[in-house]
Amino acid sequence: MARYSILVVEDEHTLRRLLEYRLSKQYHVRTAANGEEALERINEEIPDLIISDIMMPKMDGFALQAELQQHKDTRAIPFIFLTAKADEQSRLKGMRTGVDDYITKPFDIEQLLSRIDRLLERTKIFQEQLDARIGQDFSRKLMPKTLPQVQNYRVVFHNSPLEHGGGDLFDWTEPEPGVFFFTIGDVMGKGLQAKFYAFSFLAYVRTTLHAMLQDSKSPAELMRRVNRVLMQDEFMQETFASLLIMRWDPATHQITYANAGHCRPVLVAPQGTEVVAYSDMVLGLDMNAEFQDTNLTMPPGSALLTYTDGLIEQHLIGGQMVGEQGILDMAPRALGSHEPIDALLNTVLQRSPENEFSDDILVFWLERQV
Amino acid sequence: MSFVLEPTSDQESVIVRIGKALDFRNAAEFKTVCQEKVREGARNFILDFSETGILDSTGLGSIFSLYRQVSPLNGQVVFASVSRPVQVVVQLTRTYKVFRQFPTVEAAQEALT
Numbered sequence: 001m002a003r004y005s006i007l008v009v010e011d012e013h014t015l016r017r018l019l020e021y022r023l024s025k026q027y028h029v030r031t032a033a034n035g036e037e038a039l040e041r042i043n044e045e046i047p048d049l050i051i052s053d054i055m056m057p058k059m060d061g062f063a064l065q066a067e068l069q070q071h072k073d074t075r076a077i078p079f080i081f082l083t084a085k086a087d088e089q090s091r092l093k094g095m096r097t098g099v100d101d102y103i104t105k106p107f108d109i110e111q112l113l114s115r116i117d118r119l120l121e122r123t124k125i126f127q128e129q130l131d132a133r134i135g136q137d138f139s140r141k142l143m144p145k146t147l148p149q150v151q152n153y154r155v156v157f158h159n160s161p162l163e164h165g166g167g168d169l170f171d172w173t174e175p176e177p178g179v180f181f182f183t184i185g186d187v188m189g190k191g192l193q194a195k196f197y198a199f200s201f202l203a204y205v206r207t208t209l210h211a212m213l214q215d216s217k218s219p220a221e222l223m224r225r226v227n228r229v230l231m232q233d234e235f236m237q238e239t240f241a242s243l244l245i246m247r248w249d250p251a252t253h254q255i256t257y258a259n260a261g262h263c264r265p266v267l268v269a270p271q272g273t274e275v276v277a278y279s280d281m282v283l284g285l286d287m288n289a290e291f292q293d294t295n296l297t298m299p300p301g302s303a304l305l306t307y308t309d310g311l312i313e314q315h316l317i318g319g320q321m322v323g324e325q326g327i328l329d330m331a332p333r334a335l336g337s338h339e340p341i342d343a344l345l346n347t348v349l350q351r352s353p354e355n356e357f358s359d360d361i362l363v364f365w366l367e368r369q370v
Numbered sequence: 371m372s373f374v375l376e377p378t379s380d381q382e383s384v385i386v387r388i389g390k391a392l393d394f395r396n397a398a399e400f401k402t403v404c405q406e407k408v409r410e411g412a413r414n415f416i417l418d419f420s421e422t423g424i425l426d427s428t429g430l431g432s433i434f435s436l437y438r439q440v441s442p443l444n445g446q447v448v449f450a451s452v453s454r455p456v457q458v459v460v461q462l463t464r465t466y467k468v469f470r471q472f473p474t475v476e477a478a479q480e481a482l483t
Contacts, residue, residue: 188431261463
C-alpha cells in the first residue's frame with residue numbers, strides 16, 4: 001500500500017527538520033515554512049494530514065486553516081495544530097475552526113505519532129466503509145432480482161460475492177414470450193475496479209443484445225459484437241471478460257449457446273454427466289476472434305449447471321482444486337435435490353479444508369423436470 | 371520482488387520468470403515491470419511458467435494487458451515450460467490461440483529470433 005503523505009508547516013527550521021526526519025520513517029513527508037508555502041504544497045498534491053504551527057510569518061496557522069475550510073477538496077484534511085501557545089484561548093479558537101487535534105510544545109514525539117496514527121486510521125476506516133458500500137451496491141446491480149418462471153422447469157440461482165471479490169455478472173432477458181437469453185460472465189480483476197468494469201460491461205452486453213435482436217437470434221453473433229466493442233472502445237481497453245450467452249427455448253427444450261472462454265457448463269442427466277465442451281476465446285484479446293453457436297437438447301430430468309471460477313478454484317482436502325473433474329463428480333448428487341445448488345455447495349465445502357469459499361461464488365441451475 | 375527479468379542476446383526479447391504465483395496479489399507489479407520494459411524497447415516477452423502453481427483471472431488479465439500493449443508493435447507474448455495449473459487456465463479461456471507455447475525457454479528464444 002502507498003504511504004500516507006503528511007505536510008509539516010513550521011517556521012522554525014530546526015523543528016521542521018526534526019519532524020521531517022522522525023515522520024519520514026513512516027510517512028511521505030513534505031514541508032512548508034508558512035501558510036502561503038503550505039497552500040502551494042497543497043495545490044501540488046493534497047496531503048492525507050497536516051501538522052501546522054500557529055505563529056508563523058506571512059500567513060499564520062489560523063489563516064491557513066480558515067483558507068482550507070473554504071474549499072471542499074481541502075476542508076476534510078485531518079489537521080493538527082502544534083504550538084507553543086498553551087493558553088486556553090487559542091486552543092478553543094483552534095477547536096472551533098475545525099481543527100482535529102492540538103498539541104503544545106514542548107511535545108513528546110511518541111504522543112504526536114500516536115495521534116497521527118489515530119487520525120489516519122479514522123480516514124482509512126471511512127474509506128473502507130465507503131468502498132464496501134459501493135461494492136455491495138455494484139454487486140447487487142450485477143445480479144437479477146427475479147428469475148424466469150417456466151412450467152416443468154426449475155430455475156435456481158445462487159450468488160455470494162465477497163467484499164473484496166471480483167466482477168462476476170449474471171443477467172437474463174425474455175426478448176420474445178417464452179424464449180430467454182442468459183448471460184453469465186466474469187470481468188477479470190479484483191475489487192471495486194473490477195465491479196465497476198463489470199457493471200459497464202454488462203451495460204454494453206444489454207445494449208448490444210437489445211440492438212441485435214432486431215435482426216439475429218444468435219448468441220455467437222452477439223459475442224462477436226460485444227468483443228468488437230471491447231476491442232474498439234478506449235474506455236474498455238483494459239477489460240477482459242469470459243462470457244457465456246445462452247438462448248433457451250423451453251418449448252423445444254433447446255439451448256443454443258456461445259462460450260467465450262468461460263467455465264464450461266455441465267449437463268447433469270440421469271443417463272450421465274458431461275461437460276458441455278465447445279468454447280471459444282475470452283473477450284477483449286482478438287478483434288477477429290470467431291465464435292460459434294452450439295445446440296443442445298435437455299433430456300427429461302436433466303439439469304444444466306453453469307458457474308464462475310470461484311467454484312472450481314476452491315481447494316479440497318489434499319490441496320488440489322475442485323476443477324471441472326470435481327464438478328463432474330459432485331454435481332450428480334445434487335440432481336433431484338430440493339435445493340440443488342445448496343446441495344452442491346455443501347458437498348464442495350465438506351471436501352474442503354475451509355468452512356467457506358475463498359472467492360465469489362455464482363451458480364446457475366436450470367433443471368427440466370421429469 | 372516476485373519477478374525475475376532476464377535480457378536475451380536479442381535486444382527486443384525479455385524472459386520473465388513468473389515464479390510460484392501470478393494472481394491478484396502481484397498482478398499489478400507484473401504489469402508495471404513489463405510496461406517499463408516495453409518503454410525501454412522490449413517487444414517480445416517469454417513467460418517462464420515452470421515454477422508456477424497459481425494463475426488466477428487477475429493474473430491472466432495482466433498478461434492480456436501486456437499482449438494488448440505489444441501486439442500493435444508487432445510484439446509477441448509466448449509461454450514456456452507451461453505447468454499443469456497454468457495449462458488448465460489456458461485451456462479454459464482458449465487463449466492458446468493467442469499465446470504460442472514452447473517446451474522450454476530456449477526453444478521460445480530460438481523461435482523468436
